[in-house]
Amino acid sequence: xxxxxxxxxxxxxxxxxxxELVKFSEENGLKYAWITDHYNxxxxxxxxxxxxxxxxxxxxxxxxxxxxxxxxxxxASAIATVNEVSxxxxxxxxGPGDKVTFDGLGIEWVKPLSMVRETVEIVRKLLTGKKISxxxxxxxxxxxxxDYQKGAEIPVYIGAQGPKMLKLxxxxxxxxxxxxxxxRDFETAVxxxxxxxxxxxxxxxxxxxxxxxxxxxxxxxxxxxKTAKPVTAxxxxxxxxxxxxxxxxxxxxxxxxxxxxxxxxxxxxxxVTPEMLDCFSICGSPDxxxxxxxxxxxxxxxxxxxxSPLGPEKSKSIELIGKEVIxxxxx
Numbered sequence: 001x002x003x004x005x006x007x008x009x010x011x012x013x014x015x016x017x018x019x020e021l022v023k024f025s026e027e028n029g030l031k032y033a034w035i036t037d038h039y040n041x042x043x044x045x046x047x048x049x050x051x052x053x054x055x056x057x058x059x060x061x062x063x064x065x066x067x068x069x070x071x072x073x074x075x076a077s078a079i080a081t082v083n084e085v086s087x088x089x090x091x092x093x094x095g096p097g098d099k100v101t102f103d104g105l106g107i108e109w110v111k112p113l114s115m116v117r118e119t120v121e122i123v124r125k126l127l128t129g130k131k132i133s134x135x136x137x138x139x140x141x142x143x144x145x146x147d148y149q150k151g152a153e154i155p156v157y158i159g160a161q162g163p164k165m166l167k168l169x170x171x172x173x174x175x176x177x178x179x180x181x182x183x184r185d186f187e188t189a190v191x192x193x194x195x196x197x198x199x200x201x202x203x204x205x206x207x208x209x210x211x212x213x214x215x216x217x218x219x220x221x222x223x224x225x226k227t228a229k230p231v232t233a234x235x236x237x238x239x240x241x242x243x244x245x246x247x248x249x250x251x252x253x254x255x256x257x258x259x260x261x262x263x264x265x266x267x268x269x270x271x272v273t274p275e276m277l278d279c280f281s282i283c284g285s286p287d288x289x290x291x292x293x294x295x296x297x298x299x300x301x302x303x304x305x306x307x308s309p310l311g312p313e314k315s316k317s318i319e320l321i322g323k324e325v326i327x328x329x330x331x
Contacts, residue, residue: 001208001302005326006032007318008063008212008307011041018047019054021314026058028322029330034063034093034177034212034305039105045078052086059089063212063305064159064177066097067115068107072122073144080127080149088152093177094119095159113164114138120156120172127152157210163192170196175208175303181292182279183299184246186211190300210303211296216283217311217320227312228283233257233268235280247279282306286324293325 007025009018022033033051037044044062051060060082065075075094083090096112103109118136125132129150134141158169159177169176170193178189190209197204214235216228236257244254253273260268277283282292293304311317 001205003297003301003329004031004208004303005321005330006030006034006210006303006305007310007321008034008036008305010036010308011038011044011047013042015042015047015050018042019051021318022051022058022060023055024315025318025322026055028318029326030058030306030318030322032059032061032091032210032303032305034061037062037065039069039101045082048082048090049085052082052089055086055089057089059091060086061091061093061157064093064095064157066095067119068097068102068109069105072119072139073126073141073146075119076123076126076146079123079154080146080152083152083154084149091155091157091175092123093157093159095177096165111138113168116158116165117168117172120158123154124156127154155208157208159212160189160193163188166192167196167199169193170198170202170204170207171200174206175210177210177212177305179212181211181213181215181282181296182247183295184279186296186299186301208303209301210305211301212305213296213307214281214283214309215289215306215311216281216309217286217289217306217317217325219285219320221284221288223312224283224285224288225277227309228277228281229269229272230265231309232272232276232280233260233265236272236276237261237268247275249273249275249279286320290325290328293329297329 007030035044035048048060079090079092099109114137118139122134126146131145155174157175157177158173160166160169166189176193194204197207214231216224218224256271257268260271282289
């Protein structure tokens with residue numbers, strides 16, 4: 001698998017603005033654009049369809065959708081529409097979703113591993129254009145048929161963190177979206193993805209291991225770190241203690257961030273340490289980011305996704321990625 005660069009955008013801006021940013025990303029050599037899918041923001045598939053109509057080369061998809069807030073046939077129709085409008089550039093990112101969000105919405109988080117597997121199977125079957133029925137552990141369909149995009153082959157990427165979901169991604173998907181900005185995040189993940197892939201008789205060299213990073217680039221390290229700290233603070237506050245044990249971050253420092261949020265957002269940001277920035281983000285000048293990205297590629301990553309916050313100014317950051325970072329890796 002050749003290395004590539006992708007970019008993430010939150011669907012918290014108007015579709016016109018997001019389409020402009022993705023178009024600019026395309027012009028700067030990024031190969032993938034992933035749009036977040038949260039019910040409280042713009043509808044991801046409506047935004048992706050608009051982006052598809054206003055770009056020409058970049059692959060686009062949800063990063064990631066879930067199999068609970070939409071049924072499998074709805075997801076098949078949604079991603080097929082994106083694929084049709086974009087001229088075959090859709091990629092389908094799907095993961096188990098967030099239990100806390102589902103609890104708030106009154107949605108039962110049933111068998112996430114089976115739900116992801118069965119949803120992917122149903123979407124693929126519907127994309128053949130044939131009438132299908134399905135009797136799974138959690139998904140039941142008596143009769144369904146998609147009337148367009150027959151035979152479309154849309155790559156599936158599974159958002160995976162835990163061991164079982166990582167193995168499933170290797171087994172049934174074309175790629176995996178793994179939240180992580182440090183090589184340590186991929187030591188076990190790559191092994192499990194390979195295990196799932198090879199267990200299904202697939203060649204792991206054809207599998208795309210995408211690092212969904214927290215990324216901030218600027219002309220100077222100080223500018224980049226200032227933008228990265230708020231996102232890092234939220235990552236630290238929401239991560240279990242086992243994560244900090246893996247990275248060797250003292251729990252006393254972690255508690256200063258957690259306690260900081262009880263006082264004010266500014267106090268939490270102030271408590272973020274250089275070690276936390278190193279473990280939970282890629283940030284700095286172009287040369288510093290190149291060094292950190294190189295360590296991820298050496299750890300087995302094949303797609304580098306530059307995620308939120310990107311930097312002090314999105315367009316400037318995209319230009320730095322395109323003009324100074326990508327050419328270092330892609331000749």
